[in-house]
Amino acid sequence: MKEPDVRTQVDAEKQRVRERVWQTLDARGAALDDTTHGRIPNFIGSQAAADRLAELSAWRDARVIKAVPDKAQLPARARALAEGKTVFMAVPKLADARPFYLLDPAKLSVSPNEAASSKVAASVAPRVGVSALGPVDMVVVGSVAVNRQGVRIGKGAGYSDLEFAFLMEAGLISDRTVVVSTVHSLQVLDEELPATEHDFGVDLIVTPDEVISCPAPHRPSGLVWAHLDADKIASIPVLAARAPAHDR
Template structure:
């Protein structure tokens, strides 16, 4: 079994458990789980020192992290949210709480953001204090598995290349406790680790950070490159 197959087997097991235990809605397979308790996890995250210190966030557009995005905007934090699948030439939505035309709870939705937010490129972004990512599975050493599409890895690599991630940038994920696994998880060279895991019940501090130096083009398929305008323009 190669690394990709091993990752997928773990994802499948976690998706099955979440559905069986009714910790996520039916149809969760293939997705970042919109887990039960996402609001409680966001509340717990919002009490952490790294959260209070952060002024600028980069967040995924997944529904599971919607409460985190809404909390950030409500507190006056600037949020960069990735365009789903990075499918635009300008791959991030700029959500500035000072200029929102709708309440933060609405603006935080990827569907609403698509209609109200200006799209920007990496060259317009400020340095990022905090990165919020989604996960299917994660262990206590900070190794995470996304849904397998690789978009979060590409986003972090782009920020790294642009010098927007520094030694004080914290990467967090919010998950259900059933998504925290007590086993080694396979890693590839383009994977990043998380510094903190926040569930509805606990905060887990992980090991030393692991960050990609930038994009590893040899790990990207031609189909993936052509599907992401920013990468297609650089290839």
């Protein structure tokens, strides 16, 4: 009998964690949307978490921030732009040969708070490839769940991991880049969480109430081609252009 694929087992374990956290957030009224299911939770207190993040020296020192486009991280993106930091975030599903929106605070035609909205950014920010980006000082991500060791579970689409690995291979994310997740305290779990080789961990967890430093979180060295199926590669131009050079 063929043994079950290990990654399939891990994916199932991750989904069980997601469902539990989504259910808890919804039951406790801890999110701004009607439901958190299937999403990076837009948690109550996201502004307070962004304010707490902004108190950290790593934030003050950061000039270039790679951020996710989720609603919960909008306060952090807006604050970064207001403070003169360059912010970039991915085009949805990386479905463009120039897969990032580049928000230069010196060139904004709208307010930082407006520009930080993913919908507005899509209309006011140029789409660029990695050659137009500088080294990343900080990565700000959302999560469905994290633990105090820095293991992170996203919503399951896998794009944040792909973006991270792609930028690692491009030399824009290094071991010196600080990776932060802003979350509600209910999303911080005191338990082991499942992870695979391609999952990246976080250095810092910031909630409205505390900052948690995570010891030696895992970082992939780059893209794990064996974990990408042909359809996924074909749907992402920057991967499709490079795939022939890799043994998948």
